[in-house]
Amino acid sequence: MKAGIVGLPNVGKSTLFNCLSNAKAQSANFPFCTIEPNIGVVNVPDARLEKLEELVNPERVLPATVEIVDIAGLVKGASKGEGLGNQFLGNIRETDAILHVLRCFDNDNIVHVDGSVDPIRDKETIDMELQLKDLETVDKKLEKVKRAARTGNKEAQKEEAVLLAVKTGLETGTSVRAIKIDDESRLEFVKPLQFITDKPVMYVCNVDEDAAVCGNTYVDKVKEMVASENAEVIFLAVGTEADITELETYEERQMFLEDLGLEEPGSAKLIRGAYKLLNLETYFTAGVKEVRAWTIPVGATAPQAAGVIHTDFEKGFIRAEVIAYNDYVTFGSEAKVKEAGKMKVEGKEYIVKDGDVMHFRFNV
Numbered sequence: 257m258k259a260g261i262v263g264l265p266n267v268g269k270s271t272l273f274n275c276l277s278n279a280k281a282q283s284a285n286f287p288f289c290t291i292e293p294n295i296g297v298v299n300v301p302d303a304r305l306e307k308l309e310e311l312v313n314p315e316r317v318l319p320a321t322v323e324i325v326d327i328a329g330l331v332k333g334a335s336k337g338e339g340l341g342n343q344f345l346g347n348i349r350e351t352d353a354i355l356h357v358l359r360c361f362d363n364d365n366i367v368h369v370d371g372s373v374d375p376i377r378d379k380e381t382i383d384m385e386l387q388l389k390d391l392e393t394v395d396k397k398l399e400k401v402k403r404a405a406r407t408g409n410k411e412a413q414k415e416e417a418v419l420l421a422v423k424t425g426l427e428t429g430t431s432v433r434a435i436k437i438d439d440e441s442r443l444e445f446v447k448p449l450q451f452i453t454d455k456p457v458m459y460v461c462n463v464d465e466d467a468a469v470c471g472n473t474y475v476d477k478v479k480e481m482v483a484s485e486n487a488e489v490i491f492l493a494v495g496t497e498a499d500i501t502e503l504e505t506y507e508e509r510q511m512f513l514e515d516l517g518l519e520e521p522g523s524a525k526l527i528r529g530a531y532k533l534l535n536l537e538t539y540f541t542a543g544v545k546e547v548r549a550w551t552i553p554v555g556a557t558a559p560q561a562a563g564v565i566h567t568d569f570e571k572g573f574i575r576a577e578v579i580a581y582n583d584y585v586t587f588g589s590e591a592k593v594k595e596a597g598k599m600k601v602e603g604k605e606y607i608v609k610d611g612d613v614m615h616f617r618f619n620v
Contacts, residue, residue, distance in 0.1 A: 257551075258295070258323040259530040260351030261460075264378050265328075266366060267359040268462040268494040270294075273326035275497040275523045294326040300531050300538070300549070301524040304581055304611060308540060308547045311588055320538050320549035322531050325351055345389050349450060353533040354457040355526070356382065360474035360491065361464040375461065375474050376481055383431060383453070390451045391426045394419055397449060418445045426453075433457070434485055456533045460526060461491035468493035469517045488529055492522025537610035540581070541565070542590070558606040562616045572620035576602045581611035 261269045277296025300320040309317045327347045348354065358375040359368065398419050404412035418441045425435035431453035437446060446454060459482055461475045471491045479489050500521055503509045513521065531551075538549045539561055552561050558578075563570030579590065583598045590613075593599050608614070 257353075257534045257536060258325050258351045259353045259355050259534060260325040260327050260348050261355045261357060262327050262348060262382060263357035264359070264368075264381065266368060267357045267378070269357050270326055271498050272357060272460070272462070272494045272523075272526075273324060275494065275501050275521075276324050276527060296324045296326070297321050298324050298527055300527055300551075301520070302528075302538065302549060304538075305540070305547065305549050307585055308542050308613070311584070312542050312544065312547050314542070314544055314547045316546045318546060318548040320531070320536075320551045322527060322534065322536070322551075324355075324527075324530065327351075345386070345452065348386070348452055352455065353530065354452075354455050355460050355530060355533075356457055357460045357462055357494075358474075358478060360461040360472060360478070361467070361493075363464070373474070375478050379459070379478070379481065384429070386452045387426045387429065387431060390432060390453050391423065393449055393451060394423045394426065398423065414441070415445045422446065422451075431485070456487075456535075457485070458488045458490065458526075458529055458533050461489065462494045463491050465493045465496045465516070467491065468496055468522065488533070490522070490526060490529055492526060497521055497523050537608075539608050539610070539612045539614050541615065542584070542613050552608060554610075556608050557604065558602055558608060558614075558616075559604050561608045561614065562618065565616070568620045569616050569618045572618040573604060574617040574619055576606060577615040577617070578602050578606070579613040580609070581613060584613050 261273055263269050273294060273296060276298050277294075298321060300322055302319060305317060305319055325347065356379070358378055359373055360375050362373055398416065401412050401416045401419060405416045418437060421437060422432060422435055425432065432446065432451040433454050433456070459478055461471070461478055463472055463475065466472075467475070468491075475489070475491045482489060496516065500509050500512055501523075503512060509521070513519070535554050536551050537554050538551060541548050541550065550561065550564050552564055558576040559570045559573040562573050562576070578600045579593050579598065583593055583596075584590070587593045587596055587598065590599075
């Protein structure tokens, strides 16, 4: 599962990517310095994992991860191939969620591609390019569906009606995710087309250091604008975050954060937000060899969760021994949880809960 970082050139995308992944993507004061999409596998910060490590004292600890893709800056006309438009739009299509970076700081030394700072205009520029690309997709599909609908095919007529609603929405500047379509039709006719503007989105407002704790008027305007989109908005000072990642020790980083009035780096909040945006959650395995966080889609069953460890675990699934994270912490060990009768034995129908500590029995 991948989240793609998008935005206009020079809004802080590559610097943010570097903070998240510690991969040193090229970061320069001109457009198109990131030509191939950089991919970083990023650890998901999780205090629960640290607590389990403290209780179990394992040989190693493995956190959950999420893939972040740094996609080069889009410009006006990208949908028609301006800049490196087609390639960039193709890269976005391959991601599962979008982190849309908006410049929300003033700095005369950093050139803005449109000459002035206006995150609302910038958002509309990107939205329009993505919507135009989606309009191409829906038009192509409609050509085929209309032919089938004219023959009296009821299913094709139903699909045509849904696609026309999508087309009308896009033509009036509404992203696919915000167009009102019933869940069944969305699943059957909209999802398979992988519209770019149907992907879940988080707006990342890049502010200066002074606004790192409380945001600023630019951030307020963005929040106001996206209120109807059911999208999350976060703000962080990307330049400051970059300075934090350069510090050698955890203690130095904590002192820097305290001086700023922050409890944790904004990048940690963003990674957790991306994980949630991708509709992912975590379960744990905990033993003396390793304590590990495993990534599953929300709503996964116990056998599906077992399959993440190894396909044989899913094929030969017998049962899962499950301890709620809070019970593990309250009683302090697996043995004490068992003594208290708090360990549950679950079968194939069990829906895994975020934070479950699990052990699987299987037979192949």
